[in-house]
Amino acid sequence: MTDWPKIRTVGLSGLLVTFAAAMTEPANRAALAFRAAVEAQDWPDVLETSTSLVSVFVQFDLAATPVAAMQDRLRDLLAQQDWIAAPLPSGRTLWHVPTVYGTDLAPQLEEAASAAGVDPDEAIRQLSTSRVRVLTIGFAPGQPYMGELSETWNIPRQQGLTKSVPAGALVIAIRQLIVFTNATPTGWRHIGQTAFKTFRPASSAPFALSPGDELVFPSVSRETLHAIIASDTTGNGGAETEAIK
Amino acid sequence: MTAHLTVQLAGPAMTLQDLGRPGYRAQGMTVGGAADPTALYEGAALLGQPPTHTAIEMAGSGGAFTPGRDLRIALTGAEMAASCDGETLTWNASHLVPAGASLSIGGARNGAYGYLHVGGGFDTPLVMGSRAAHLACGIGSVLQAGDTLPLGSDTGHATGMTLPASDRFGGGKIRIVASMQTASYDAETLARFTATHFRRDARANRMGVRLDFDDEGFSSDAALSIVSEVVVPGDIQISGDGAPYVLMFECQTTGGYPRIGSVLPCDLPRVAQAQTGADLHFEFVDMADAIARQSRYLSELKTLKSRVTPLIRDPAAIRDLLGYQLISGAISATANPLEKES
Numbered sequence: 001m002t003d004w005p006k007i008r009t010v011g012l013s014g015l016l017v018t019f020a021a022a023m024t025e026p027a028n029r030a031a032l033a034f035r036a037a038v039e040a041q042d043w044p045d046v047l048e049t050s051t052s053l054v055s056v057f058v059q060f061d062l063a064a065t066p067v068a069a070m071q072d073r074l075r076d077l078l079a080q081q082d083w084i085a086a087p088l089p090s091g092r093t094l095w096h097v098p099t100v101y102g103t104d105l106a107p108q109l110e111e112a113a114s115a116a117g118v119d120p121d122e123a124i125r126q127l128s129t130s131r132v133r134v135l136t137i138g139f140a141p142g143q144p145y146m147g148e149l150s151e152t153w154n155i156p157r158q159q160g161l162t163k164s165v166p167a168g169a170l171v172i173a174i175r176q177l178i179v180f181t182n183a184t185p186t187g188w189r190h191i192g193q194t195a196f197k198t199f200r201p202a203s204s205a206p207f208a209l210s211p212g213d214e215l216v217f218p219s220v221s222r223e224t225l226h227a228i229i230a231s232d233t234t235g236n237g238g239a240e241t242e243a244i245k
Numbered sequence: 246m247t248a249h250l251t252v253q254l255a256g257p258a259m260t261l262q263d264l265g266r267p268g269y270r271a272q273g274m275t276v277g278g279a280a281d282p283t284a285l286y287e288g289a290a291l292l293g294q295p296p297t298h299t300a301i302e303m304a305g306s307g308g309a310f311t312p313g314r315d316l317r318i319a320l321t322g323a324e325m326a327a328s329c330d331g332e333t334l335t336w337n338a339s340h341l342v343p344a345g346a347s348l349s350i351g352g353a354r355n356g357a358y359g360y361l362h363v364g365g366g367f368d369t370p371l372v373m374g375s376r377a378a379h380l381a382c383g384i385g386s387v388l389q390a391g392d393t394l395p396l397g398s399d400t401g402h403a404t405g406m407t408l409p410a411s412d413r414f415g416g417g418k419i420r421i422v423a424s425m426q427t428a429s430y431d432a433e434t435l436a437r438f439t440a441t442h443f444r445r446d447a448r449a450n451r452m453g454v455r456l457d458f459d460d461e462g463f464s465s466d467a468a469l470s471i472v473s474e475v476v477v478p479g480d481i482q483i484s485g486d487g488a489p490y491v492l493m494f495e496c497q498t499t500g501g502y503p504r505i506g507s508v509l510p511c512d513l514p515r516v517a518q519a520q521t522g523a524d525l526h527f528e529f530v531d532m533a534d535a536i537a538r539q540s541r542y543l544s545e546l547k548t549l550k551s552r553v554t555p556l557i558r559d560p561a562a563i564r565d566l567l568g569y570q571l572i573s574g575a576i577s578a579t580a581n582p583l584e585k586e587s
Contacts (some may be wrong), residue, residue: 004349008425008479009422009478009532010424010425010475010477010507011424011477011480011507011508011510012422012507012509012535012536012539013477013478013479013507013510014477016475020476021472022472023472025257027578035271047267047268048267048268049271050270050271050475050498051271052472052473052474052475052498052499053473053474054470054472054474055474055475056474057270059270061537062532062536063536063539063540067532088286090502104547119284129452133273136473136499137271137272137273137498138497138498138499139497139499140273140382140497141269141272141273141274141275141382141383141497142272142273142274143273152566156487173288181273182383199273199381199382199383201383201384202372203373206272206373207272207273208311210271210272211271240353
């Protein structure tokens with residue numbers, strides 16, 4: 001029996017099941033698969049579930065359901081299979097999100113390429129063809145943390161903060177990409193710009209992405225992006241989708 | 246036709262709040278809702294309506310309001326100076342504000358957040374199942390002078406009711422349970438943490454309450470190696486400079502700072518209501534004690550209605566006391582009652 005997964009209480013709000021001490025692809029996959037399994041149990045006292053990079057939060061009222069009882073249920077479910085080897089849940093979507101790399105719209109492409117040790121053209125070739133997965137959503141509503149990129153892109157966050165990058169910015173660090181929900185200061189480098197809205201509060205489907213969805217960010221020209229912005233009424237920013245089989 | 250409440254003057258941080266939007270954590274949005282949810286239950290008990298109705302949350306100070314119809318209101322949370330057309334209104338009570346009258350609410354005296362509840366609630370559009378502003382997520386906005394808020398239909402009648410005063414104002418002892426990284430702090434740091442009298446920082450808001458203190462910070466080696474994971478309202482994060490932040494209902498969904506403990510949900514309104522500079526100190530309780538306290542709190546919320554009593558007006562608070570005929574039928578001690586008036 002290894003130390004993992006661990007089950008710990010989170011205040012009086014619920015239990016957290018953690019699959020690893022650090023971000024790894026299998027641990028993220030385990031979290032996504034295990035959350036889907038908890039959801040499928042449809043336990044009436046579970047208020048909501050969510051994942052972060054390598055853990056699953058099961059929210060329930062500890063004053064109503066004994067902690068030990070929920071721990072037992074979660075342990076039983078954990079024992080049913082090797083979650084680190086579990087396949088990803090079904091019902092996921094692949095998104096193609098048009099992106100302008102570099103230019104004044106995304107001024108840190110060259111800096112990021114240099115940090116990764118490749119020239120800017122090669123950086124755009126790699127980044128615009130990499131298929132990444134939504135590892136987790138957080139920090140701002142609907143905001144995806146996506147990965148993992150190849151080891152080439154294991155570049156640190158910059159020392160200082162960029163004062164503000166706009167909503168829809170594609171930023172990079174530590175083998176991950178983020179599309180920002182709102183304009184925000186950040187230590188991640190701004191390499192691309194999309195017109196993709198991750199959060200649409202007035203819509204009947206306010207969140208575009210779900211954890212486990214996959215994305216590709218094909219390179220388009222400024223002119224193409226401007227045309228997309230001029231005609232887009234959905235918030236998709238010209239993105240096309242297909243179901244992942 | 247729908248009647249409205251018009252905001253004539255607005256304090257700097259008034260928002261519509263209800264019990265928030267649960268269910269969206271997986272997509273990056275915390276529940277939000279009233280900073281002091283206890284106040285929503287008190288307003289509901291005073292007006293005889295469900296706690297799910299929307300109220301105006303007033304951080305620090307209130308404003309001036311005029312209803313388009315006769316309006317039942319309740320005033321809860323941090324006590325603020327309140328009057329209707331110049332006549333003082335008792336806090337922690339329900340009142341009738343006539344159509345067209347001016348309801349004026351001033352600065353908070355003993356806490357951080359006051360609440361103005363209305364009979365029938367506010368009937369603004371639902372956004373994702375709630376009417377609460379969630380400013381950190383870009384939902385709703387701070388109320389401004391000139392705003393007109395649609396009023397829901399009110400089926401209740403009672404006014405002039407009150408509840409016993411709550412002791413959750415002015416800071417004090419806050420009970421916490423161990424949290425994700427509590428064990429990574431050494432015993433000496435934890436002892437110093439619970440012995441420290443913190444002060445609520447002026448920068449506190451609906452996302453979190455920063456705590457000021459005089460000595461060195463509360464650092465832990467764990468800070469370097471935490472993979473981002475769930476955070477919940479009540480968690481006490483130790484930020485990079487060693488200062489504790491108590492996370493409130495509009496906090497983010499995940500975080501990478503170590504958490505030294507987590508405030509019991511039943512004690513979180515006391516943190517919310519501590520005004521700038523108020524003392525806050527922490528005591529660890531075990532899980533069984535925490536659950537007993539939280540259960541008691543939840544059952545007290547359910548039975549608040551039974552504690553509502555008629556308001557007995559304090560003569561000192563009646564502005565035009567001398568205008569009242571208080572001694573009708575009394576007789577003079579010096580006049581001879583048998584002597585006929587001429």
